[in-house]
Amino acid sequence: MNLMIGKFKSLLLLTALLLLSLGKSEAAERPNIVFFFADDQTTSTVGCYGNQVIQTPNIDELAKRGTRFEKAYVSQAICWVSRTTILTGLTGRSYGTPANPEQARPDAVQTLYTDLLREQGYRTGFYGKWHAKMPKDFKREAHFDEFEAISRNPYYKKQPDGSLRHETELIVDRGIDFVKSQPKGKPFALNLWFNACHAEDSDRRPGIGHFPWPRTVDGMYEDIEIAPPRLGDPEIFNAQPNFLQTTINRERYFWRWNTPQKYQTNMRAYYRMVSGIDGAIGRFLKALEEAGLADNTIIVYSADNGYYMANRGFAGKWSHYENALQVPLIVMDPRVPKEEQGKVTDALALNLDLPATFLDWAGVDVPKRYQGQSLQPVVKGAKPADWRTETFHEHFAVRNRIPAFEGIRDGNLKYVRYFDHDNYEYLHDLESDPDELVNLVGNPRYAEQLQALRDRTTERVKELGGPLDPLRGGFRDSTVPYPVASAAVGARADNDGFVSVFDGKTLRHWTGDPQYWSVEAGALTGKTDGSLKMNRFITWKDSTIRNFDLRVKVKVTEGGNSGIQYRGTSRPDLGLDIVTGYQCDVVANNPNYNGMLYEEKGRRILSHTGEKVIIASDGQPWVVGKMPVKTFAPDEWHDFRVLVRGNHHEHWIDGHKTADLIDLDPKGRALEGVLAVQVHVGPKMKIQYKDFKIKHLPDDLPLEQAEDHPISADAYGVRPQGRLPKNWKPPIYGKQ
Numbered sequence: 056m057n058l059m060i061g062k063f064k065s066l067l068l069l070t071a072l073l074l075l076s077l078g079k080s081e082a083a084e085r086p087n088i089v090f091f092f093a094d095d096q097t098t099s100t101v102g103c104y105g106n107q108v109i110q111t112p113n114i115d116e117l118a119k120r121g122t123r124f125e126k127a128y129v130s131q132a133i134c135w136v137s138r139t140t141i142l143t144g145l146t147g148r149s150y151g152t153p154a155n156p157e158q159a160r161p162d163a164v165q166t167l168y169t170d171l172l173r174e175q176g177y178r179t180g181f182y183g184k185w186h187a188k189m190p191k192d193f194k195r196e197a198h199f200d201e202f203e204a205i206s207r208n209p210y211y212k213k214q215p216d217g218s219l220r221h222e223t224e225l226i227v228d229r230g231i232d233f234v235k236s237q238p239k240g241k242p243f244a245l246n247l248w249f250n251a252c253h254a255e256d257s258d259r260r261p262g263i264g265h266f267p268w269p270r271t272v273d274g275m276y277e278d279i280e281i282a283p284p285r286l287g288d289p290e291i292f293n294a295q296p297n298f299l300q301t302t303i304n305r306e307r308y309f310w311r312w313n314t315p316q317k318y319q320t321n322m323r324a325y326y327r328m329v330s331g332i333d334g335a336i337g338r339f340l341k342a343l344e345e346a347g348l349a350d351n352t353i354i355v356y357s358a359d360n361g362y363y364m365a366n367r368g369f370a371g372k373w374s375h376y377e378n379a380l381q382v383p384l385i386v387m388d389p390r391v392p393k394e395e396q397g398k399v400t401d402a403l404a405l406n407l408d409l410p411a412t413f414l415d416w417a418g419v420d421v422p423k424r425y426q427g428q429s430l431q432p433v434v435k436g437a438k439p440a441d442w443r444t445e446t447f448h449e450h451f452a453v454r455n456r457i458p459a460f461e462g463i464r465d466g467n468l469k470y471v472r473y474f475d476h477d478n479y480e481y482l483h484d485l486e487s488d489p490d491e492l493v494n495l496v497g498n499p500r501y502a503e504q505l506q507a508l509r510d511r512t513t514e515r516v517k518e519l520g521g522p523l524d525p526l527r528g529g530f531r532d533s534t535v536p537y538p539v540a541s542a543a544v545g546a547r548a549d550n551d552g553f554v555s556v557f558d559g560k561t562l563r564h565w566t567g568d569p570q571y572w573s574v575e576a577g578a579l580t581g582k583t584d585g586s587l588k589m590n591r592f593i594t595w596k597d598s599t600i601r602n603f604d605l606r607v608k609v610k611v612t613e614g615g616n617s618g619i620q621y622r623g624t625s626r627p628d629l630g631l632d633i634v635t636g637y638q639c640d641v642v643a644n645n646p647n648y649n650g651m652l653y654e655e656k657g658r659r660i661l662s663h664t665g666e667k668v669i670i671a672s673d674g675q676p677w678v679v680g681k682m683p684v685k686t687f688a689p690d691e692w693h694d695f696r697v698l699v700r701g702n703h704h705e706h707w708i709d710g711h712k713t714a715d716l717i718d719l720d721p722k723g724r725a726l727e728g729v730l731a732v733q734v735h736v737g738p739k740m741k742i743q744y745k746d747f748k749i750k751h752l753p754d755d756l757p758l759e760q761a762e763d764h765p766i767s768a769d770a771y772g773v774r775p776q777g778r779l780p781k782n783w784k785p786p787i788y789g790k791q
């Protein structure tokens with residue numbers, strides 16, 4: 056071998072080795088970034104932000120080892136804008152146009168922050184809810200090394216083995232696989248963007264329907280009474296201008312929070328969703344530790360917007376109050392010195408800051424167009440003296456239905472104007488009035504500051520993309536402030552006031568196991584082959600029902616057994632489709648059961664067909680009168696009617712009354728719940744329902760009172776279900 060060449064070769068090798076080791080140490084210095092992003096969550100539902108009930112030990116631990124931002128906000132409180140803002144580093148007004156502000160311009164989304172990280176050697180991953188509104192032809196997966204959109208609807212996804220897995224768990228499963236397949240010496244940026252805790256809007260069954268939780272947290276909080284909303288005083292709502300009293304914030308209040316029962320059920324379900332996220336995060340952190348990557352991985356936890364959970368008589372997000380704009384933000388950087396860990400900062404932070412922060416951590420230049428700033432200085436040390444005191448907030452998504460506003464927070468003062476609603480203005484002093492209950496706009500002492508904030512808003516609007524074009528097509532209210540029947544909010548009724556609950560074509564408005572339920576010849580059809588071990592249900596998803604007049608045509612095969620279940624409760628403890636509640640029975644072969652009033656899994660038979668019954672306050676049903684019993688042939692259509700007003704229940708078949716009952720048992724009775732129909736264990740059968748409609752009656756119909764319905768001494772007990780002693784005789788009310 057030529058000596059010179061040999062020398063040259065070894066020099067080359069040495070240089071290559073040097074370069075390699077340099078590259079390696081550089082890579083080692085660059086941290087990995089994991090961004091956990093929840094949906095629809097404000098600070099009130101995280102343990103470390105002061106909620107004593109909710110269990111979020113893993114998120115709390117991140118705060119203990121990291122920095123918790125007390126004043127973190129989004130620029131616009133709606134899912135897709137918040138997400139697009141993080142991906143682009145731009146406010147909604149800046150990534151869209153005045154004519155079409157909701158649509159991101161192609162040039163604004165050409166390079167996402169993940170592209171910039173990737174160009175600098177980061178492996179990037181995205182799993183979960185995307186929901187950013189991108190231009191046509193935009194290819195999401197082209198902006199990440201690994202990408203999988205995982206959405207809700209349904210939250211439970213069928214797995215290859217037939218089991219169901221919640222999206223929160225699936226997203227973290229993917230994240231763990233990503234970490235396990237991470238090549239050595241290469242940094243990564245992983246986005247785990249949950250759908251939780253977004254409500255399943257199209258499914259308004261309280262609890263598991265509206266806020267489906269991962270089954271790992273089943274039963275959690277079941278025995279806990281959640282405190283009523285802090286800002287629940289109706290006067291707070293009544294003080295709103297009409298355009299906010301009639302908006303989508305109010306409409307959805309009637310979906311989820313308007314009765315104590317719905318509130319409790321949905322709050323518990325929501326808390327479970329949060330604890331589900333927390334548990335999944337714990338699982339991820341363990342895998343990260345096991346992969347030996349924890350020491351160099353920064354963890355971020357935040358949410359895309361805040362959430363009204365009955366505060367102010369509202370639901371959802373969108374409007375200008377802190378409940379909607381404020382989000383949790385926790386940053387845990389393991390490289391930060393011990394003495395800086397566990398701190399709580401009042402530095403004003405925005406969702407807009409996150410992409411700039413991610414790039415800063417990676418040592419990538421933050422593009423000039425980015426409107427946020429890196430949070431790294433705050434996380435590493437004390438809040439810099441020149442940290443921002445001003446943030447800009449706006450809302451214009453779905454402008455025809457959600458009141459649009461723009462405004463500025465500066466120090467303690469927050470100013471907004473609803474520019475499509477006569478420029479209605481708010482000015483809040485967040486220090487003296489953190490709940491924003493006082494509007495200072497008319498207060499002369501604030502006149503000067505008000506004018507300054509108006510001018511500053513105009514200036515910022517101009518800088519960020521200019522005023523929006525005038526609203527086209529007008530504004531549409533979503534509800535009246537106090538609907539007569541809350542179930543009728545958003546429902547379309549015919550001329551007689553009836554709402555169709557089944558369209559004759561699809562099961563879109565229903566949820567149940569397709570193994571038993573289908574549409575046949577325009578009818579909602581349930582079938583069993585005689586092998587059922589448990590009654591199965593299909594439930595109407597559009598709303599709960601309270602006081603109502605229900606009409607439906609019913610046909611059942613010989614020997615068949617079904618029922619119209621009303622004011623029911625989902626029972627995920629028994630099965631995802633199981634419902635308990637009152638039932639107007641449909642029983643083909645027993646006229647004493649056909650049209651009777653039964654209670655599934657509760658007090659059982661409340662009245663046989665033809666019995667007029669009063670249920671005493673202790674839950675005992677007493678027969679106080681009789682009606683003739685008729686036989687209705689199987690395999691023919693019959694008109695069923697269920698009329699329920701307050702605690703008075705009446706059933707009819709073909710105009711013939713089969714049940715008339717007053718329920719005076721305050722503990723056992725239900726005044727609201729879901730509508731479902733049933734297939735029963737027993738012989739093979741087919742049940743069909745068509746022309747299914749309901750008229751929602753006023754919520755506040757009076758309840759029948761015991762003093763107006765004395766039970767006569769000769770009233771006798773309703774025969775209970777099941778085998779009874781041979782000499783069983785009904786108890787007599789007067790002889791108790």
Ligand SMILES: [Ca+2]
Pocket residue numbers: 094095133134253359360
């Ligand atoms: Ca959201």
